[in-house]
Amino acid sequence: MTRSVRLSLGALAVVLVLAVAGTVWFAGAAYPAMGLAGIPRDGYRQALERVARSRARVDGRTFVAFDSMTFRPADRGEAAFAWGAARCRAADGATVLYWVSLRWNPGRGQWVRGGVRELAPPGNEIYFGRNVPGQILRARLVLRELFAELRARFREAVLPSGIGHGLAKPGSLTYGSAADYKWKVACRPCPAAPYRLDRQTTVPPALNLQGTTTTP
Amino acid sequence: MTPRLRDAWLRAVCLAGLLGVAALGLWRTPELASYLAPEHLADVLIGRAENLVVDKEGERDARAALEQAVTVRLAEWRRGLTVSAPDSMITEASLVMALRRAHTLRVEAADDLLRARETLARYKRLRDTGWQGLRAGCPAVGEATP
Numbered sequence: 001m002t003r004s005v006r007l008s009l010g011a012l013a014v015v016l017v018l019a020v021a022g023t024v025w026f027a028g029a030a031y032p033a034m035g036l037a038g039i040p041r042d043g044y045r046q047a048l049e050r051v052a053r054s055r056a057r058v059d060g061r062t063f064v065a066f067d068s069m070t071f072r073p074a075d076r077g078e079a080a081f082a083w084g085a086a087r088c089r090a091a092d093g094a095t096v097l098y099w100v101s102l103r104w105n106p107g108r109g110q111w112v113r114g115g116v117r118e119l120a121p122p123g124n125e126i127y128f129g130r131n132v133p134g135q136i137l138r139a140r141l142v143l144r145e146l147f148a149e150l151r152a153r154f155r156e157a158v159l160p161s162g163i164g165h166g167l168a169k170p171g172s173l174t175y176g177s178a179a180d181y182k183w184k185v186a187c188r189p190c191p192a193a194p195y196r197l198d199r200q201t202t203v204p205p206a207l208n209l210q211g212t213t214t215t216p
Numbered sequence: 217m218t219p220r221l222r223d224a225w226l227r228a229v230c231l232a233g234l235l236g237v238a239a240l241g242l243w244r245t246p247e248l249a250s251y252l253a254p255e256h257l258a259d260v261l262i263g264r265a266e267n268l269v270v271d272k273e274g275e276r277d278a279r280a281a282l283e284q285a286v287t288v289r290l291a292e293w294r295r296g297l298t299v300s301a302p303d304s305m306i307t308e309a310s311l312v313m314a315l316r317r318a319h320t321l322r323v324e325a326a327d328d329l330l331r332a333r334e335t336l337a338r339y340k341r342l343r344d345t346g347w348q349g350l351r352a353g354c355p356a357v358g359e360a361t362p
Contacts, residue, residue, distance in 0.1 A: 067284065070277055075266045083274050085281035094292060097285040099278050119285035122306060126286065126314045132305050 023150070031153045032112040039111055041104050044071050044082035047111040052086035052100050055116045058155040061088040061096055078106035085119070096121075117149070250347030257350075258343045265336035272329040279322035286315045 035054065039047045053063045069084035083101035090096055101114035120126055123141050133141070217225075242248050249257040290311045292298045300306045342349050 068277065068281065070273075072270055072273060074270065076263070081270055081274065083277060085277075085284065094297060095288045097281060097288065099281055101274060101278075119282050120289055120314065120318075122304075126282070126317055127305055127310050129305065129310065129313070 026157070027150060027153055031157065032114075033105075033108065033110060034157060036102075036111045036113070041078075041080060041111075044080070044102065044104075044111065045069065047102055048082055048084050048086075048100050051102065051113060051116055052084075052088070052098055054156050055098060055100075055152065056086070056088040056096075058152055058159055059088075059096075059118070061090050063088050067097065078104070080104035081114070082111070083114070246347070246350040250350045254343075254347055257347065258339075261339045262336065262343065265332065265339050268332045269329070269336055272325065272332040276322070276325040276329050279318070279325040283315070283318040283322050286311065286318045290315055 035050060036047055039050070048066065048069060049063070052066070056063045064087045067085040067087050069082070071080065071082045073080040081101070081103045083099070086098040086100055088096045088098060097119040098116060099119050100116050102111045103114050104110075105112050123145065125138075125142075128138065243252060246257065246261075289298065290308075293308060293311055
């Protein structure tokens, strides 16, 4: 192996390690606290709503209201937890529920995300039967869901509608839902509309990280 | 350093390490910790049980929200708002099955929460009785009456 090849491989390895480390840092440390600074411990309603609105916007949904909301202070110490189910509306009129959970970090003195996820999206394991889908497809669906979550976090940070750039005006993004894109694995060529739950769509340009948002 | 001295030094370090590990392990057993560090034992056991209760409360609510989400999906399906793709695994039957599964998960989560609360209550009773029930040779105390 020549010296230049060794150098190239070494540089590639360094880039890969940095990319993985950066992704882990962003998804695990930076994103959970993003956009929640300055909200007091008692302002859990504001924090929950802000998180739900942000995720709904990057997914192309409109936040409606919280179906349920719980504030749970820890039995001892300053820690606290808040969670709730947010009802959102997709562009095609379908109802989508998100689960949002937060925890108060006494060290940072701010709320941080515990998790934000769409409930029962198409392709979710709740729909799996005994033999359908097969093991390979299950693995692909799970992996796709993981990467879709990572992509959604990046979108929240990067897109102007995301929480990383403050909150945009309602309705500034009304493209097709990302959940439809996730479903593409299990839903190969579909005929014409109407498909709502598992419609075959491609990622609109506005969802591209490098692209800019468009208002239809 | 002579080879003999080096061997003796290595043996001493290994022996100290083994003794340290054994002491840490013994110190963490409820039988010894209830004598040596009852306050620490209370912090660990009760703190963990309290965290578990909070986790299970959140899990129960998340399962209830999941059931609600599947209910909404099924209702929209029945109203004709949702149509499945030809090779989709989502049908009315799969939605009904998912609803049944979500209900089961919610009931399980409620059971888990009940168990977590019972665990916390048991640890608190044990703490109030001076950890008698955890000590070797002592009869169990503080258990819930059936």
